[in-house]
Every structure is written in C-alpha cells, then in structure tokens.
Amino acid sequence: MDYTTIFPLMRAELTLTALLVLVFLYDLIAGRRGHHWFSAVTCGLLVVQVLVNLLPGAEGELFGGMFRTTAMSGVVKSILTIGALIVCLQADQWLQREDTHHKQGEFYILTLSTLLGMYFMIDAGHFLMFFIGLELASVPMACLVAFDKYKHHSAEAGAKYILCALFSSGLMLFGVSFLYGTTGTLYFDDMPARLSGSPLEILSMVFFFSGLGFKISLVPFHLWTADAYQGAPTTVTSYLSVVSKAAAAFALFTTLVKVFSPMVEQWQTLLWVVTVLSITVANLFALRQQDLKRFMAFSSISQAGYIMLAVIGGSALGMTSLVFYVLVYMAANLAVFGVLSTVEQHTGGRVSLEDYNGFYRTNPKLAVMMMLALFSLAGIPPFAGFFSKFFVFTAAFQSGFYLLVFIALLNTVISLYYYLLIVKAMFITPSDTPIATFRTDSYTRLSLALCMAGVLLLGLVSAVYDGINAFSFGL
Amino acid sequence: MIKMEYYLIVSTILMFVGIYGFVTRRNLLAMLISVELILNSVDINFVVFNRFLFPEQLEGFFFTLFAIGVSAAETAVAIAIIINIYRNIRNIEVKNLREMKW
Numbered sequence: 001m002d003y004t005t006i007f008p009l010m011r012a013e014l015t016l017t018a019l020l021v022l023v024f025l026y027d028l029i030a031g032r033r034g035h036h037w038f039s040a041v042t043c044g045l046l047v048v049q050v051l052v053n054l055l056p057g058a059e060g061e062l063f064g065g066m067f068r069t070t071a072m073s074g075v076v077k078s079i080l081t082i083g084a085l086i087v088c089l090q091a092d093q094w095l096q097r098e099d100t101h102h103k104q105g106e107f108y109i110l111t112l113s114t115l116l117g118m119y120f121m122i123d124a125g126h127f128l129m130f131f132i133g134l135e136l137a138s139v140p141m142a143c144l145v146a147f148d149k150y151k152h153h154s155a156e157a158g159a160k161y162i163l164c165a166l167f168s169s170g171l172m173l174f175g176v177s178f179l180y181g182t183t184g185t186l187y188f189d190d191m192p193a194r195l196s197g198s199p200l201e202i203l204s205m206v207f208f209f210s211g212l213g214f215k216i217s218l219v220p221f222h223l224w225t226a227d228a229y230q231g232a233p234t235t236v237t238s239y240l241s242v243v244s245k246a247a248a249a250f251a252l253f254t255t256l257v258k259v260f261s262p263m264v265e266q267w268q269t270l271l272w273v274v275t276v277l278s279i280t281v282a283n284l285f286a287l288r289q290q291d292l293k294r295f296m297a298f299s300s301i302s303q304a305g306y307i308m309l310a311v312i313g314g315s316a317l318g319m320t321s322l323v324f325y326v327l328v329y330m331a332a333n334l335a336v337f338g339v340l341s342t343v344e345q346h347t348g349g350r351v352s353l354e355d356y357n358g359f360y361r362t363n364p365k366l367a368v369m370m371m372l373a374l375f376s377l378a379g380i381p382p383f384a385g386f387f388s389k390f391f392v393f394t395a396a397f398q399s400g401f402y403l404l405v406f407i408a409l410l411n412t413v414i415s416l417y418y419y420l421l422i423v424k425a426m427f428i429t430p431s432d433t434p435i436a437t438f439r440t441d442s443y444t445r446l447s448l449a450l451c452m453a454g455v456l457l458l459g460l461v462s463a464v465y466d467g468i469n470a471f472s473f474g475l
Numbered sequence: 476m477i478k479m480e481y482y483l484i485v486s487t488i489l490m491f492v493g494i495y496g497f498v499t500r501r502n503l504l505a506m507l508i509s510v511e512l513i514l515n516s517v518d519i520n521f522v523v524f525n526r527f528l529f530p531e532q533l534e535g536f537f538f539t540l541f542a543i544g545v546s547a548a549e550t551a552v553a554i555a556i557i558i559n560i561y562r563n564i565r566n567i568e569v570k571n572l573r574e575m576k577w
Contacts, residue, residue, distance in 0.1 A: 127538070128534075128537065128538050128541055131538075131541070131542070131545070132541060132545065135545045135548075135549065139545075139548055139549055139552050142552050142553070142556065143552060146556045146559060149559060150563075152563045152564060155556060155559045155560045155563055156560065158556040158559070159503060159553075159556050159557060159560055162549065162552055162553045162556055163497075163503070163506055163507065163510065163553065165549070166507075166510040166514075166546075166549050166550075166553065167497055167510050167513070169549075170493070170510055170513035170514050170517060171513070173514065173517040173542060174490060174513070174516070174517050174520070176517075176538075177517050177520035177521050177524065178520070180521060180524055180525075180534070180535060180538070181520065181524040181528060184528060184529045184532075185534070186534055186538065
C-alpha cells in the first residue's frame with residue numbers, strides 16, 4: 001500500500017484527527033490560565049481546518065473503495081466545519097458558567113468527534129464505513145445532549161435521543177443485512193449493478209431510509225426531535241439542528257442516487273410522501289408552540305422537508321441546490337440560536353415566546369438580527385432564504401414533481417405566519433417585564449456577524465451558487 | 476446440516492420481539508435490552524448470509540464484529556445517561572419522564 005496517496009485524499013480527516021488530539025492535549029496541559037483561552041484556541045484551530053478544507057483537493061478512492069472523496073464532499077465538509085466553528089464561538093458564553101467551566105474540554109472534544117464522524121459518513125464508499133461514521137456522529141452527540149448533568153431536562157433529552165438513535169440504527173442495519181444477503185456486496189460501487197428491485201430489496205431500502213430519516217428528523221421518525229431540542233443545552237441544539245442534519249441529508253442524497261439507482265421509482269414515491277408529511281405536520285405543530293427551542297425544532301423538521309425537495313429529483317441541479325440550501329439554512333438558523341442562547345444565558349433561562357415581548361425596545365440590535373434571520377428562514381425575497389428555496393423548488397419542478405412543489409409553496413405561507421409571530425412579539429406586543437438590556441460578549445458578536453453576512457450576502461452574491469454548481473456535475 | 480431459513484426465522488423473530496419490547500416496555504433498561512435484541516438479530520443475519528451464501532468472502536463477519544463493538548459503545552453511553560437520570564429523579568420509569576410533551 002502506497003502511503004503517499006493517503007494524505008492528499010484523506011487530508012480533511014487527518015487534519016481534523018490531529019486537531020482533536022491537540023485539543024485533548026491542551027485540555028490536559030493547560031492550567032487555569034490556559035483554560036481561559038480554551039475557546040480562542042479551539043476556534044483558531046477550526047479556522048485552520050476550514051482553510052485546509054477549502055484548498056482544492058484530490059478526488060479518488062482509498063482502501064479498495066471503502067473511502068472515496070469527491071470535490072463536492074470537500075465543499076460539504078467545509079460547510080460543516082464552518083457550522084461547527086460558529087457553534088463553538090457561541091458556546092463560549094455558556095461554557096464560562098460555573099457548572100460547565102471545568103468541562104469545556106469535553107464539549108470541544110465531543111463536538112469535534114461528531115464532526116469527524118460526519119466526515120467519514122460523507123466520504124464512505126462502503127456500508128461498514130458509512131455505519132461507523134454515522135455512529136461516530138451520533139454517540140458523542142448523545143453525550144452532548146445530556147451535557148448539563150444536573151439538569152433533569154438534559155438527561156431526559158439525552159435518554160430519548162440515545163434510545164431512538166439505537167433503535168433507528170438497528171432498523172438501518174437490518175435493512176443493510178438483507179441488502180448484503182441479496183447482492184453479496186457492501187460496496188457502494190458494486191451494489192447498483194446487482195440490485196434487481198425485488199420486494200425484499202425494496203423493504204431493505206425502506207429500513208435503510210428510516211435510519212437516515214431519524215438523523216434528518218423527517219416526519220414519521222421525528223418524535224424525538226422536539227424533546228431532544230428542548231432539553232439539550234441551546235448551543236448543542238443549534239449544532240444538532242444544523243450540522244448533523246446537513247451531513248445526513250448529503251449522505252442520503254449520495255446513497256439514494258448512487259446505490260439505490262435501480263429502485264429510483266420506489267424511493268421517489270417514498271420520499272414524496274415523507275416530504276409532504278414533514279413539511280405539513282411540522283408546520284401545523286409549530287403553530288402551537290410556546291417554547292422557542294421547541295418551536296425551532298418543528299421549524300427545522302419542516303426545513304428538512306424542503307431539503308428533501310432537492311433530493312427527490314436526484315439531478316446535479318438537485319445536488320447544487322441541496323448544498324446551497326444547507327449553507328443558507330445554517331447561516332439563518334445559527335443566527336436565531338445565537339440570539340436565543342445569549343438571551344438564555346443573560347436572563348437565567350427565559351426561552352418562551354412571551355419572554356420576547358418588547359424585545360426590540362430593550363435590545364434593538366439583537367431583535368433586528370433575529371428578524372432578518374427569521375425572514376431568511378421563511379424565504380422573503382431580498383434574503384438568502386428566498387434564493388435557496390427558489391433553487392430547491394426549481395430542482396423539484398424540473399424533475400416533474402408539480403403537485404409536490406405546489407404543496408410546499410402553500411406550506412411556505414403557513415410557515416411565514418408562525419415566523420412572523422416571533423417578529424410580532426419582539427416588535428409590537430408590549431410587555432411589563434421585558435428582557436433587560438445587556439451587552440453580548442465578543443465571541444457571540446463575531447458569530448452573529450458571520451451569520452448575518454451569510455443571511456444578507458449568500459443570496460445576492462451569485463458567485464457562491466456558481467461555485468457550488470461547478471463541483472456538482474459528477475455528484 | 477441446519478438450513479439457512481431456520482436461522483433467518485430466529486433472527487426475524489428476535490428483531491420483532493425487540494421492536495415489540497421497545498414499544499411496550501416502560502422502563503429505560505428494559506427498552507435498552509429490547510434494542511440490543513434488534514442489534515443481535517442483525518448480527519445473526521450478517522453471519523448467516525456470509526456463511527451460507529458467500530462463504531468465499533469475510534465481509535459479513537467483519538460487519539458483525541464492528542456492529543458488536545459499536546453497539547457496546549452505544550450501550551455504555553446509554554447506561555451512563557440512564558444512571559444520570561436515576562441520580563436526578565431516583566427512578567428510571569418512562570412515565571416519570573414527562574417534563575416535556577408535545
């Protein structure tokens with residue numbers, strides 16, 4: 001085996017592993033003073049990681065095809081790393097608290113290991129590699145969800161998350177085992193030629209899909225989402241809602257298009273139903289939420305439904321619009337969670353909708369940023385969210401799913417209503433006890449500035465979309 | 476020699492016993508045990524397919540080895556979280572985990 005080929009192909013994974021080890025050693029060696037700089041060090045290292053990812057990379061296979069990397073997966077990995085970077089910036093404030101201060105090393109290491117798992121999941125060329133990547137992404141995630149050890153909610157959310165994760169990965173493996181039984185291979189490359197589309201294989205495809213549907217929290221598999229999002233620390237919730245979802249959506253796209261290409265009609269039907277359910281059911285449930293974290297959970301389920309619109313066509317245009325949608329969604333959602341998290345830290349845990357009444361009077365800058373992010377999530381024209389929704393709809397429309405696009409458009413109107421409920425609370429509804437005026441710390445400001453740049457510029461600067469499009473031809 | 480179908484019947488029964496237990500049991504540890512049944516049925520499947528259908532390769536055996544290792548890691552994390560719940564509320568019945576609903 002020629003070891004010189006490994007480095008260029010596995011560059012992102014190797015540097016991230018090195019980064020993990022560095023953070024671990026820093027946690028061990030740095031004393032009290034060192035821990036003061038912990039988030040600065042981690043975020044600096046993550047910036048380096050983003051830069052390494054953005055360098056043009058090689059394409060190819062390793063280990064007999066178990067590991068394969070493409071230009072597009074490089075782009076997705078960069079996006080995920082930027083998401084993790086923003087989350088780490090927002091985490092600092094929460095990690096400076098007394099009860100979490102001594103555990104900040106753990107937080108960063110767990111976050112980075114889930115990121116590493118997502119890298120491997122995206123670059124897998126074999127079901128074993130895929131499974132290990134998926135588990136590496138979801139087991140440390142359960143630890144993160146249950147991170148607030150002394151809070152009852154956090155532990156409850158962690159238990160719900162890990163049990164559902166185990167159950168769904170069991171179902172997924174059951175499907176994979178029958179795929180192995182009928183085709184005799186587990187390599188993504190060899191699989192399509194040997195698939196015949198027999199009922200057993202369709203059943204295994206559905207089992208496999210349900211395992212990934214859990215990670216993306218599509219509707220029949222979404223029951224854990226609201227509880228885990230509400231109970232988890234807010235920073236973890238934002239990571240869960242954006243980065244982990246994006247990685248799984250991309251992996252779903254590649255596996256459905258590459259591996260299950262002989263069963264395209266079956267999975268398109270499946271995806272059609274799941275998409276309509278996700279968008280509609282999540283929108284209806286979001287209408288009645290009072291807790292904003294729960295509200296964002298249902299909003300993220302319906303956003304996942306929109307992402308599935310990009311998957312269903314299985315075209316190169318779909319791939320581009322998926323990655324673009326994920327990028328835009330990340331900017332807007334992380335901005336909302338950044339505001340939620342900083343308000344929660346400054347007020348001792350106020351996260352319900354009523355708490356935000358009169359928010360504009362006391363904290364005008366945060367309120368405006370939150371409003372812009374919510375407009376982007378709802379898809380109002382000048383902001384990036386409009387363009388990402390537009391491309392996703394185009395992708396589905398070109399593939400001939402007219403009814404699906406129509407239902408999704410109707411749901412956009414419903415979603416506009418509930419996003420505007422928050423805006424109304426912040427700007428119009430008066431309150432006797434509004435959230436007091438406070439100054440956010442510099443890390444949160446930086447992260448919010450990054451997100452705002454994304455919300456405002458990503459849609460207008462067409463170079464971003466064209467840049468992603470340039471990589472999507474080979475899927 | 477025992478036919479392949481018999482093994483598959485056992486593994487399928489194990490799978491659905493696991494699903495049934497997961498849905499009906501109201502104790503976190505019992506739910507965890509049910510999930511382990513599902514994972515074990517998958518292991519049986521892989522080994523049986525490998526042994527009977529593709530004896531010249533080792534892919535299924537390797538998958539089983541990794542699946543056992545990974546599920547052990549998952550169980551360890553799950554038990555740690557369950558212990559944490561026990562410390563917080565002094566029992567592990569699902570009916571007491573009702574702080575968050577709908």
